[in-house]
Amino acid sequence: MRFHILTLFPEMVDICLHASILGRAEKSGCISFHTVNIRDYTTDKHKKVDDYTYGGGAGMLMQAQPVYDAWLSVHAEEKKRIRTVYVTPQGRTFTQDTARELAREEELIFLCGHYEGVDERVLEEVATDSISIGDYVLTGGELPAMVMIDAIARLVPGVLHNDISAETESFQNGLLEYPQYSRPPVWNGREVPAVLLSGNHAKIAQWRLEQAEKRTRERRPDLYERYRSGE
Ligand code: ADE
16 A cells, blocks of 8 residues: 655654554555655745735645645556545544545545645645544644554554454454453562463453453443444
8 A cells, every 4th residue: 555645844754654563564565655745846936835825814824836736746647546635623533444444545645734724725626535633733734644644554454464453453343452461460469360361262252352341331431332332
């Protein structure tokens, strides 16, 4: 899967994407990243990419021309339209279901907004989706884009060595994950639940399900209601 990221701050994105599990997955070839610096596409002789908003109001807006030309540079050699996500607090909220849906694409473009946003006309032209990571406002779209790319990339086959962990983690069956323990069996006077040391796999599976349900009921009653009603 190939991710294109249109941004005014490519250095912010590059550090994040080439480290850790995503960096390893890129080397192994299951995913690839292409960062596009929107400023490289401005036709303004001072390299300006933003301007005041018509109608007044505080703050600057990213202009249509550099954004459109940066987007076109990705599309130039493409035959079919690539799904383009505008990263904005005004979008629908990103969830695990959104990650699953987007992980089915072969390529994705993320457009990271800055300042007061982006000229509406270019959004109408290029954005197929507007997505937010939650009801709070950050200084730009780079961090939210990284959050979404991370959640999507880990669902791409081969990115996690252990494919089972992509399936069994929180949200996979609509529940939060059960508590987990590693050695030693007693730490700071706290024991690992005996059932986990019993070797009885049916009992362990039952205990884990009960714990997942309890945790979800206590911490996320909204998720638990959905799980119970089978939505
Ligand atoms: N840009 C600023 N805040 C954001 C958010 N919460 N989600 C997506 N993009 C953003």
